[in-house]
Amino acid sequence: MAETKPSFHDRKGGWSSINDEGANLGSYGAVPPEGEPEIFAARDSLPELLVARFYFWDKVPDALSRIVGDPDSEHRLNAIDVALSKVSPTDLSILVSTRTTALLHRKDGVLASLAKLLDPDVKRWRDAISPTSDHHSFSDPxxxxxxxxxxxxxxxxxxxxxxxxIAGIHGTDSASRTAELRSGIDYKRANFLTSVAEGDTLGPVDLDLSMNTSAGAEHYNAVIFADGGFKLRKSEVYMPGILDGGELMLAANMKIAHLILRRIEHIYIAGMGKWKTEREDVIEGAITDLRDRYEAALAKLESVKNREPKAS
Incomplete structure (x- = not known):
């Protein structure tokens, strides 16, 4: 990986460190900084990690080129961060910093480069990468x-x-129509109760988590997807003793991916038997609350109508 450097001369993507100093991301005609992929030792229930940044250049539309005819103005520097770890003797975890499929599966992109580095059977290896086969995915939406x-x-x-x-949640109904609820989710919101009562598929979810550790309480705000993907908000992340922004986000991302989401999954599975009964109560409660809510609204409307003067 360290030998596959990004080449500005022919705009060929390659690998460097995740250090943000001099990264020049988003700049036209920019050159990536020199750097090497890094290995982080296993610690605090996290596996050993190989962390690297894949730099590449995007061709921008002619209308956006700053200087017509200047090749440098037609290419903008972009990058995807990658963390590799072995989760079993035969399985490799690959975490990437984007959910944009078009970027991941470019023929000269990050996954193609990884495939060449890790497995000579490139097609077989690339075909194996999908959300449904990802070991980070939740077992049950x-x-x-x-x-x-x-x-x-x-x-x-x-x-x-x-x-x-829970700050927000998406719902998808039986007709594949989607709705997004924001500004707090609870069992008093009629639109959320409707999603529950009608059996909509929920997710992704925007939530705040707190985890007590020997160093103190950690706090995370994340949007979590059914395939195990997530987005952290840097301004809403706190880990005691970590002040450097780059170090904080690396530690937080790895802990969410390898520890916290797996922990949530294990807690869910362990309580599956009890949840089956509770789930029926939750749905029945949503239906009852909606009925009571709309019966009260109907009674109020009837009361208003009855107070209106009758036409002579």
Whole structure:
């Protein structure tokens, strides 16, 4: 990997360090900084990591070129961060910093480069990369309804991990129509109750998590997807003793991916038997609350109508 450097001369993508100093990302005609991929030793329940940044150049539309006819103005520097770790003797975890499929699967892109480096059978290796085969994926999309239920009942997931707030959630109905709820999710919102009552598929979810550690409480805000992908908000991440922004986000991303999301999955699976009964109660409760809400609204409307003067 260290030998496959990005080449500015022929705009060929390659590997460097994840150091942001002099990264020049988004700049036209920019050259990536010199650097090497880094290996981080296993610690705090996290595996050994190989972390690198894949630099490449995007061709921008002619209308956006700053100087017509200048090749440098037609290419903008971009990058994708990658973290590799062995999760078993035969399985490799690959975490990437984008969910944009078109960027991941460019013929000269990050996955193509990894394939050449890791496996001579490039086609077989690339075909194996999909959300459905990703070991980070949640086993059951119903986990998002379970999370909202746990949030509604206090948010404590286990002795260390708690769900402190759900800021938003997506829902998809039986006709594949989507809706997004923001500004806080609870069991008093009629539109959320409707999603629950009608059995919509929930997710992704925007939530706040807190984890107690020997160093103090850690806090994370993340949007979590059913395939195990996630987006962290840097301004809403806190880990005691880590002040450097780059180090903080690397540590937070790795902990979310390799520890916290897996922990949530294990808690969910361990309580599956109890949840099956609770799930029925949650849906029945949503239906009852909606009925009561609209019966009260109907009664109020009838009361207003009855007070209106009758036409002579």
């Amino acid at each position: 119903d986990i998002f309804l379970w999370l909202t239920s746990r949030s509604n009942s206090g948010g404590q997931l286990d002795s260390q991990l708690s769900l402190t707030h």
